[in-house]
Amino acid sequence: MDSAIRLGVNVDHVATIRQARGTSYPDPVEAAFIAVEAGADGITVHLREDRRHIQERDVNVLCKELSVPVNLEMAATPAMVEFAIQVEPQKCCIVPEKRQELTTEGGLDVCRARNDLAPICARLADAGIEVSLFIEPGAEQIAAAATLGVPVIELHTGAYAEAQDPERQSSEINKLAEATELAVQANLQVNAGHGLNYENVTSILSISSLMELNIGHAIVARAMFTGIAQAVEEMKLLLRNSAS
């Protein structure tokens, strides 16, 4: 059995290039199929309110045709909940969303937004969708997530990815490891992602209870030179080597 951590490939930035010119290419759906063929365990897409990259059609086609789970990242809004229930991805990851940000800047404040998140999580779960919450690696956020009854959290690895010096990096890894441990004790499945790349991913793999990494920008960036299949294969190899 493959005991390696699962790889969710985020294809948002294939759509970013398409949207830059309003063309029909490159197609993130086609990229997703090639990524799956190359070993991706799941495909992640973020349907943003401003539709800057992924479009409704992309999520629709992926949900209908892909053989691996689709993980739909979405803001906690009524419109997104309705959309998710209609297209039925296997998984939804609720993320905070700001129009001005270049990319998702921080985790959800589950402690503060608990009352708003509760009906949304319940509605998605009732529709058979596995819900995860994208949070910072902190004890309060994990405790709040656990009270919502979601099965999964995704830890934001941005602070680790941005850390420049080795001391800071190892302190961020420790934070992620402690958060993972706490979450596992609370019966949560723990995924992680954001800003991970071919250089910084290896240290993350020391956290053996992590189940899945969601990686987008670095894979799509490498794909410009190698093609998407090779970019996915190279990331999968790093994940597999750590498991052996």
Ligand code: PXP
């Ligand atoms: N996980 C979540 C919740 C995200 O919002 C993103 C960015 O869309 C990622 C993972 C992937 O981040 P990156 O593109 O930096 O690999």
